[in-house]
Amino acid sequence: MFSLDPDFLRTFLAISETGSFGAAGARINKTQSTVSAQMKRLEEILGVALFEKDGRRNVLTADGRKLMEYAASMVRLNDEAVNAFRPPEVSGTIRIGAVDEYAQAFFPEALSTFSVSHPSVQVDVMTGTTRQLRPKVDDGTLDAAIVSCYPDDGNMETLRVDRLHWIGAPGRTLHFEDPIPLSTWSDGCSWREAGVAALARAGRQWRIAFSSSNASLLSVTVRNGLGITIAPRWFVSEGLTILSDLDAQCPLVDANIGIKRRAGSEDAALETFLSHLRRQFASPAVAA
Numbered sequence: 001m002f003s004l005d006p007d008f009l010r011t012f013l014a015i016s017e018t019g020s021f022g023a024a025g026a027r028i029n030k031t032q033s034t035v036s037a038q039m040k041r042l043e044e045i046l047g048v049a050l051f052e053k054d055g056r057r058n059v060l061t062a063d064g065r066k067l068m069e070y071a072a073s074m075v076r077l078n079d080e081a082v083n084a085f086r087p088p089e090v091s092g093t094i095r096i097g098a099v100d101e102y103a104q105a106f107f108p109e110a111l112s113t114f115s116v117s118h119p120s121v122q123v124d125v126m127t128g129t130t131r132q133l134r135p136k137v138d139d140g141t142l143d144a145a146i147v148s149c150y151p152d153d154g155n156m157e158t159l160r161v162d163r164l165h166w167i168g169a170p171g172r173t174l175h176f177e178d179p180i181p182l183s184t185w186s187d188g189c190s191w192r193e194a195g196v197a198a199l200a201r202a203g204r205q206w207r208i209a210f211s212s213s214n215a216s217l218l219s220v221t222v223r224n225g226l227g228i229t230i231a232p233r234w235f236v237s238e239g240l241t242i243l244s245d246l247d248a249q250c251p252l253v254d255a256n257i258g259i260k261r262r263a264g265s266e267d268a269a270l271e272t273f274l275s276h277l278r279r280q281f282a283s284p285a286v287a288a
Helices: 006-018 021-028 032-046 062-085 100-117 130-138 190-202 215-223 244-249 268-281
Strands: 051-054 057-060 092-099 121-128 144-149 157-168 180-185 206-212 229-232 254-261
Touching (some): 006 021, 092 100, 092 130, 100 144, 121 130, 121 268, 130 144, 157 190, 180 215, 180 229, 190 229, 206 215
Antiparallel strands (some): 144 254, 157 229
16 A cells, blocks of 8 residues: 655645745755655656646646645645644744843743754843833834733733842841941832832831842842842842841832733744743742
8 A cells, every 4th residue: 555745745735836846845945856856756656747847847747736636635634633742833033021130030941941842933032121121012122021010910911929028148237237238129120119118118218339230240249248139039049148037127019020012912933932931930930
């Protein structure tokens, strides 16, 4: 019993549409010699000639037209059967924004595993503050951004919620000083605003000793005793600690991380990457 390889039929269809072995090869990413070899084998299996020359074009013979009645359906059914068990490979370029501390904590693992499972997708990442990234989604510069959000923000999908903490260096007592030196996030950051509001409610004085939107640099300044900062527990790494007594005196609020998407963005590559990110953000993060 003979059988027809769907890959041969896919090549056959490409030739019938382009009229050229070379053009068909370019369309389906095969060399012209491979295309010729496949058509020779297909003709041997069927025992008929499928193409004939009409000037420089390859046109279907009567038997070729007869095969056309079956080829498209066989290729379609093959693809449907495969896709029922293996999702189709996605490709393309997506542009993602992320607040710097979120990118450093969650993206290294997410990008590494995503590149293995979806090698045909190029991910361009832009970091910045929530205030900088939101407008870039609105104007189409970014397809989506991972930014800070509020529980009642109906235009965003919440990825995770973390309690904020006061964080300092072990063995240091900067939070007993008056005013308290803050090594904190750039102006406009919701974490910074939450910290300042908590100090104000408790009647504590504070000063900005250092500010930055770069998570790694901010971590270094806290370790080196320039000030204390505000962040979720996952921000804590070696040389940092949660200041439980200041947490009790000046309790902080929850911080929400969400996805802001460009209007009308329904690209398959983007959907696949965001699904991957959802799983990553649901897991414990690695400290910045």
